[in-house]
Amino acid sequence: MMDNKMIVEDSLAKYEEDGAVKGVSFLGRLPYYRGLGLSMIEDIAVAIDGEAIAREDIRFHVRGATYTLKQMETVYDDRWNFGEKATIIALKDGGFGPGPHKLEFTVRMRVSYLPFVPTTKDTKELALAA
Secondary structure, three states: OOHHHOEOOOOOEEEEEOOEEEEEEEEEEOOOOOOEEHHHEEEEEEEEOOEEOOHHHEEEEEOOEEEEHHHHOOOOOOEEOOOOEEEEEEEOOOOOOOEEEEEEEEEEEOOOOOOOOOEEEEEEEEEEOO
16 A cells, blocks of 8 residues: 555665765655564565665665664664655665666565565666766
8 A cells, every 4th residue: 555655756866985886775665554663674675677685785774873684673772653764775886877777675574463474565767866
């Protein structure tokens, strides 16, 4: 139901560290009608133009804190709130070239009252500025 709202339009940007392009970032929303503790986010997957970004090369940034997905497994004192735009960082040395890119964003979450682990995906074409 909220899968088409996961990727925030026009949010794809170069991600830089120390003046060097290290990948891309975009804004993402939690596809769940309530917020969740970060430890309840089972996984986040990102693919750009069909190229899957390795799990260890994805970062999650919210309210001034940045986490690896491994770190998120034990974060019990921070949340991803409903409607909140988190920055998702996909690391790749040199980044991606300017222009349109097909972005796939998948979130797998643990919800206590569900007998399965929901996985929700959004795909959009976003332009990366030069």
